Amino acid sequence: MGLEPWDEVRTALHVARAGTVSGAAASLGVHHATVIRHIDALEERIAVKLFQRHPKGYTPTEAGRALFETAAETEQRFEKLAAQLQDLQEGIAGPLVLTTIPELSLMLVPVLAEMLARYPKLSPCLRTEERVLRLEYGEAHVALRAGNEPQEADNVVQSLGRLPVALYASAAYLEAHGRPEDDAALAAHRFISIGEGAGRPPFAGWLKARAARIAFSSNDQATRLAAIRQGLGLGFLPQGQGEGEGLIRVMDSRTEWEAALWLVTHVDLHRSPKVQACLKLLRAHLAREFAR
Secondary structure, eight states: OOOOOHHHHHHHHHHHHHSSHHHHHHHHTSOHHHHHHHHHHHHHHHTOOOEEEETTEEEEOHHHHHHHHHHHHHHHHHHHHHHHHHHHHHSSOEEEEEEEOHHHHHHHHHHHHHHHHHOTTEEEEEEOOSSOOOGGGTSOSEEEEESSOOOOTTEEEEEEEEEOEEEEEOHHHHHHHOOOOSHHHHTTSEEEEOOTTSOOOHHHHHHHHTTOEEEEEOSOHHHHHHHHHHTSSEEEEETTHHHHTTOEEEEOOOGGGOEEEEEEEETTTTTSHHHHHHHHHHHHHHHHHHTO
8 A cells, every 4th residue: 555645644754753642733733633533544544553552642663663764754855845846936046948049059158157157056058959949848948039020829029129140251261362341342252151951041041142152051050150260251140259259240230131039938937037037137148249
């Protein structure tokens, strides 16, 4: 037979600690008749005597001591779990999964570092995948997305304006090929772009419309960044990111290169303290980055 319900086991544990029914009833805040009923029901359930009854109170039997040792450990685990759940509900603690497009992943690492410094009980995680993670299935707490406005039901969608995208090059590339001063000069330059079959950011359409010379392409953001560093051509990056990678900004962001940017959370978690803390830090960090 099982040892359920837990209330009966917990009541018996308090009797073992107090040594009397009245003491257990006082610690539990229940009537002494409830305590007796729980003990009788538990002993009947498992067909084992847990106490020796005597005029001065109750003393655990050998079987009772074995049960209460395990019950005490279980109670501690329940209390620890309850505290963890309370932290998750009311505090900024536990896992926090942020998902975004690969182009922004490097830029967001400092945000996660700041979260961890401010909230040591938080366990931040950054996920970048080709597919869109489903917030309603708990795959992520916060999503930073680019492109068309997300339309999934039960999500809270907030606009972050537009993602500024600038044109960058390595010093070695500019030394070898010169720096373009205007659009006409771009015709003589090589470009790094996104591969076929991947999501098509606005700059890819801009390059295609101008029949630009694509020297290298990849659907992986880290690979494109490495190609720009290597001097294979001019490449597009979120404005402000290139400087951190030791690159030179050739041209500032333009409307036709930019993409709409959205913060997305699920309605059930939107107001939780850790999600709100994440949103606040994200907005502040991105505003600083895009202003560079």
